Amino acid sequence: MTALLIKGGRLLDPGKGLDEVGDLLIVDDRIEGVGKVDAPADATVIDATGLVVVPGLIDMHVHLREPGNDEEETIDSGAKAAAFGGVTTVIAMPNTDPPIDTEAAAEFYRLQGKRSGMANVYPVGCITKERKGESLAEMGGLDRGGAIAFSDDGDSVRNTDVLRRGLMYAKMFDKPILEHCEDPHLAIGVMNAGPVAVRLGLSGNPAAAEEIMVSRDLSLAEITGGRLHIQHVSTGRAVDLIRRAKAEGVDVTCEATPHHFTLTHDEVESFNPVFKMRPPLRSAGDVAAVREGLKDGAIDVIASDHAPHSNEEKDLEFSLAPDGVIGVETMLSVTLTELVHTGVLTLGQAIEKMTAKPAKILGLEDKGTFSAGKDADVTIIDLEKSWTVDRLKLHSKSHNCPFHGREMKGKAVITVVRGRVVVNER
């Protein structure tokens, strides 16, 4: 038996409304006590005075590139990057090569994640076979193999009827469908359609491409009663559509990424492909609307859409470069800097969107909260720590970070995964 005592920190667990200075006792890989605890004499002690102690963060949108592109990221390297960002649970998207569309593939993921130990890794299974959008993957097998949700992320499910059936079929396993919303016929540009694209002569990907798919998917969620989670919402109208659907009782949740609530399409003026992703960076008005959605709860979750690409592949002329940016390691710091220190969200709201909310959506009952018997995943945060993002010092195998050179305020300094201190940067 190993005991770990985290002493004197500000215990913040928005899921159960806890916010008080106290102690947290961990025995082996479980939480033993919260608040006033009886620690054994031989417990290892971490003095968390002046720090914020929160349930381990969950990033429900990460690309780990293994199998297929392990020069860009592996399950192990991605888990390490997560741990250094205070993220203890990583939800891995299935658009690998080959895609995670079978029981065996899902199981491989679970086992590799366990081997790594730097973070809990859960795979998402494909909605459709080979992620082609044509016919349903064996969701039952994926479920048995350990898939935690279903998604064809990278693309919308092209065939509307297939998605309809997917939303219905997934109800059997009580698992959500995570949808990447972009109309494939309309979303053919390389940046947000609008004045900047026109000025730069780059092809435009209109906000409507996202909104049309969000609207379609909300209608399908309504008629099927299926559980829909919309990924990386980036436009003002998409936020509105989701807000309205929620008010009407549709079972829908959604997420926003740090780059979509921080950066605008003006960044593309540099022609630097590190600002190229899907959905693209939008207008300042969209950024404001996403922030408003985070504030009023229309947007449930903050997730990174961590998408590593090697320099050789990414550092091309803008139009030729692949989509995607890394972000699992900077998610917490960007959120604290851009949303919490600026007063857009309270610290509790921000943490809830990375703990209790994703845990609830994904059915991770033992995560995202502090209670006796729950998994001992803990993130300890220094709210005032100033640091500058250096893409080469981050722990991902890839360096395509859009926040390179930015000043941050706030950082995870200690990360505990299943009772083990995996990062200690104090």
Place this chain on the structure above:
Amino acid sequence: MPFEWTHKHLLGLEYLTAEEITHILDTAESLHEVSMRSIKKVPYLRGKVVVNLFFEPSTRTALSFKLAATRMSADVLDFSKATSSAAKGETLVDTAKNIEAMGIDIVVVRHPVPGAAHRLAEMLDASIVNAGDGAHEHPTQGLLDIFSIRRKLGKIEGLTVAIVGDIAHSRVARSNIWGLTKLGAQVICVGPPTLVPGALRDMGAEISYRLDDVLPECDVVNMLRIQQERQGALNFPSLREYSRLFGLNAERMKKAKPDVIIMHPGPMNRGVEITPDVADGNRSIILEQVTNGLATRMAVFYLVSGGAQDDSAVD
């Protein structure tokens, strides 16, 4: 006080002030007479090496740059390699590094992707002259168009200039819009809404979908090539219909001012955007544009190579 030129590169007219553009035009004017001499050479770029790096097919622009550099006494290398936009872009980075290793002074680059010249400017020590980056800018074409208008009409300020055609995919249009509006002209972009994005207004241009309404006001009409190779997205139903709505022909010319000037950056699709009688008629300055391109590009070479500072080294 003499004008001080501070730019190492020419990436686009968006990044220049009205004074800087005027300075290029004035420099071009003084170099124009070189082409009238019996010995058509000046020594300003002697000992310098210019490379023409063309990743897209081009005839007149490549030739014009080559001749301009030759008349400035530079050594000129040509490198052309067609790349489809589907091909991976390593060639740009790798080629650029190789060029740097050869000690080249000026790189003239044409590339199908917007921002390609900007990336080279970040990577290399050489001066970069953008000879067209995708649909973004083609600054020397913009300059030579403006130079041609100024030579013909004596001024730019107060003129009304229509640019007609596929504005959405045109680097020539963008460079013309920036340059002309900075110098005080009114620019009207004309074409079907599928090829004339509303956001052009943010760049200072006006928009019209009816050539016939605009023609009577124009001092200059610049007819763009309808790029059939870029029409995969089906922005209009047929060339016949395009020609009927936006083609410039003798009948339509009756609506224009008698002293209007007609321009075209080439290569022309005769019978599509412009009929031969108009292209070759007495209001057309299409061939003068080509001639003026030389002086304009000589001026650009002179300025980006720091011409004035090096005068002491010249005979």
